[in-house]
Amino acid sequence: MLTLNAPVHASHPDLPMTFSRRRTRPVVVGNVTIGGEHPVVVQSMINEDTLDVAGSVRAIQRLHRIGCEIVRVTVPSLAHAHALADIRQKLQQQYLDVPLVADVHHNGMKIALEVAKHVHKVRINPGLYVFEKPKDNRTEYTQAEFDEIAAKIQATLAPLVISLREQGKAMRIGVNHGSLSERMLFTYGDTPEGMVESALEFIRICESLDFRNIVISLKASRVSVMLAANRLMVKRMDELGMNYPLHLGVTEAGDGEYGRIKSTTGIGTLLAEGIGDTIRVSLTEAPEKEIPVCYSILQALGLRRTMVEYVACPSCGRTLFNLEEVLHKVRSATSHLTGLNIAVMGCIVNGPGEMADADYGYVGKTPGSISLYRGKAEIKRVPEQEGVAELIKLIKSDGRWVEPQV
Incomplete structure (x- = not known):
């Protein structure tokens, strides 16, 4: 059965993640x-x-x-x-x-x-x-x-x-x-x-x-x-x-x-x-x-957290890898998790700024390599073909990974 979390709360006072709900009787x-x-x-x-x-x-x-x-x-x-x-x-x-x-x-x-x-x-x-x-x-x-x-x-x-x-x-x-x-x-x-x-x-x-x-x-x-x-x-x-x-x-x-x-x-x-x-x-x-x-x-709307929230840029001429394909791979590997924000960004220009609220980031910085972020901090740079596997390792090292149900 699906596990449901409480409403999402703001991680920063200037960035509210919930809407003020009308108070009703239970x-x-x-x-x-x-x-x-x-x-x-x-x-x-x-x-x-x-x-x-x-x-x-x-x-x-x-x-x-x-x-x-x-x-x-x-x-x-x-x-x-x-x-x-x-x-x-x-x-x-x-x-x-x-x-x-x-x-x-x-x-x-x-x-x-x-x-x-x-x-x-x-x-x-x-x-x-x-x-x-x-x-x-x-x-x-x-x-x-x-x-x-x-x-x-x-x-x-x-x-x-x-x-x-x-x-x-x-x-x-x-x-x-x-x-x-x-x-x-x-x-x-x-x-x-x-x-x-x-x-x-x-x-x-x-x-x-x-x-x-x-x-x-x-x-x-x-x-x-x-x-x-x-x-x-x-x-x-x-x-x-x-x-x-x-x-x-x-x-x-x-x-x-x-x-x-x-x-x-x-x-x-x-x-x-x-x-x-x-x-x-x-x-x-x-x-x-x-x-x-x-x-x-x-x-x-930030009212329930029941799945991973993916942040991904729309792709442009600066993108250093096939963004649609990589997003699909990241989603396939992590979609069973609950309550994480994962960003997949195609280049360094907007990447770190646009994914500032993400728990983890997957960013194309240079051709052939991927930079992995925890929050705003860059953790490591890995070969592109190892990017998804290394992202999983990073999530596991933080104790936020669960194995998918078969």
Whole structure:
């Protein structure tokens, strides 16, 4: 299983390595805590049918072993809720009690009440939990209609809230831009305001029942909407004295390079503003492909250290060796390590200055030879063909080497 480090701290007071995060209340999900001063938590979701107990157990284990800290499972029926009880039992017997989230939709009170017995957190969608049948010819919403639906939501949500409160479990109020209720669409339009008000309506019910073990998400497939909704949610929570943690994600981001860029743009932008306590990258690919993207976002922002940070110049006419080839060799030899900064620089002009924050440097100073650095100090000069092996020796001599797992 991947070993996770605490957030990165500045090595120099003038060079901060972390962003100031918005202070949120800690929410416990199994053996993981979201919010507070805890590191940003990584999540994903299996795509197996929950009725396939053995397949679901294997899928959850695969995700957890590569660093997914909370795993979501879809629960569209009572049969799926019962299957999830078996899934958790088998995980406890065969592996670990992995923090599990049940995803409940469409008039889901009975399902939610059952599955709440078996998981650590229940995710509900306010736009679907109490389904409002749209009227094509509607011209207004009367106060009586509002009150009637509000009473129905209260009656339907309260039993779940009480169950989670009594068990010490958590809820995610997960609003999706594409599934707002008719009331919210009619009142606010298809807007971030409607998303925020939808979440606040459910939060207020939870608070009226003295339940605050809540995580909020406001997701959209358009990055601009996702950013606006989360920023507005923070503003409204600050005004109302709320400090619930936020789950970030660009829903239905797609696949490949563009799906990763969309997710990184949305998630990374908010994290850089101090917003966000847990993330999921939603790709139309195997769930295992989501986890490296999450950790790359967090590492790039200095919020988690789970791999080597490589600093490498783009190469130019001064470069004294095949930089792309050498970087590949260095990465292949050291990528299993955790928490190191390694610089690979093509020449002496920018090398020592640009890699000042690196733990180790590999610099082309003269044709055919490599200068190895520890921090800012040059340690030795070796023949180019021995550069990678000598770098490994240097890391070993400092006691920072671990053998790669076979």
